[in-house]
Amino acid sequence: MTHLVLDKVSVHYDGRPAVERVSIDVAKHDFVVLVGRSGCGKTSLLNVAAGLVEPVRGSATIGGRPITAPGSDRAVVFQNDALFPWLSARENVAFALRLRGVRPDQRARRADELLRLVKLEGAGDKHIWELSGGMRQRVGLARALAAEPQFLLLDEPLGALDALTRERMQTTLLDLWTASHVGVLMVTHGIEEALVLATRIVVLAPGPGRVVRTFETAFSRRYAAGEPIRTIKADPAFAASRGELTDAIFEGEAA
Numbered sequence: 558m559t560h561l562v563l564d565k566v567s568v569h570y571d572g573r574p575a576v577e578r579v580s581i582d583v584a585k586h587d588f589v590v591l592v593g594r595s596g597c598g599k600t601s602l603l604n605v606a607a608g609l610v611e612p613v614r615g616s617a618t619i620g621g622r623p624i625t626a627p628g629s630d631r632a633v634v635f636q637n638d639a640l641f642p643w644l645s646a647r648e649n650v651a652f653a654l655r656l657r658g659v660r661p662d663q664r665a666r667r668a669d670e671l672l673r674l675v676k677l678e679g680a681g682d683k684h685i686w687e688l689s690g691g692m693r694q695r696v697g698l699a700r701a702l703a704a705e706p707q708f709l710l711l712d713e714p715l716g717a718l719d720a721l722t723r724e725r726m727q728t729t730l731l732d733l734w735t736a737s738h739v740g741v742l743m744v745t746h747g748i749e750e751a752l753v754l755a756t757r758i759v760v761l762a763p764g765p766g767r768v769v770r771t772f773e774t775a776f777s778r779r780y781a782a783g784e785p786i787r788t789i790k791a792d793p794a795f796a797a798s799r800g801e802l803t804d805a806i807f808e809g810e811a812a
């Protein structure tokens with residue numbers, strides 16, 4: 558099985574350490590979430606995985622091959638992803654299909670399949686400026702999946718959304734992850750979001766960024782197995798994990 562592996566990665570900016578010796582292993586079917594206080598290096602690590610930042614020490618590999626640049630095996634989605642506002646939702650997704658070399662006569666059908674996957678069936682003709690924030694973010698995800706990546710790299714993809722839309726998008730993300738068999742590496746500031754989505758949570762601390770705890774979690778697999786998200790969140794085990802994760806994030810911080 559293909560793994561995306563960061564092995565003892567250190568990142569420096571202008572000679573100053575931002576991340577020290579962090580190791581993360583994402584297999585296909587994993588949903589690994591990075592959490593931690595501001596400045597602990599979450600985005601830097603995602604950028605290493607994306608091939609946008611080169612570590613000063615350690616290695617980043619995918620399927621054993623070094624990551625040296627962005628590649629079609631990884632798709633990145635940011636908080637405010639730039640879609641083309643003058644194109645329709647379908648055309649935005651079709652654009653990514655064109656880059657992949659999909660034949661013109663197949664693009665619209667495939668784009669509609671991807672829009673269906675993110676629950677935007679029927680919105681293909683709408684222009685981006687006609688869509689809500691949550692709908693735009695779903696177009697961004699459909700476009701990312703158009704490249705048929707093995708791994709999705711998500712940097713606060715739901716951060717700009719209102720609380721209710723964000724909650725709904727969490728289950729959309731889980732549905733996508735289940736249906737598309739991609740490995741996910743995601744950054745979030747949301748503690749509950751991390752618990753809902755992750756199969757593994759990596760807690761980082763700043764000064765410089767390092768791993769302080771790793772949690773294996775089962776809530777997202779329970780959702781994937783058919784348990785309703787409300788039931789999962791009402792489980793006392795969920796509240797207990799939330800407390801434990803919060804403690805791990807703020808451990809060592811002056812009260």
Ligand SMILES: Nc1ncnc2c1ncn2[C@@H]1O[C@H](COP(=O)(O)OP(=O)(O)OP(=O)(O)O)[C@@H](O)[C@H]1O
Binds near residue numbers: 570575599
């Ligand atoms: N391009 C850059 N040039 C210089 N310093 C940088 C650069 N990018 C990040 N840093 C520094 O590296 C450290 C880690 O930043 P990074 O953005 O990876 O953390 P983060 O955990 O994602 O933060 P946040 O939660 O605030 O988004 C910070 O101290 C930041 O100031």
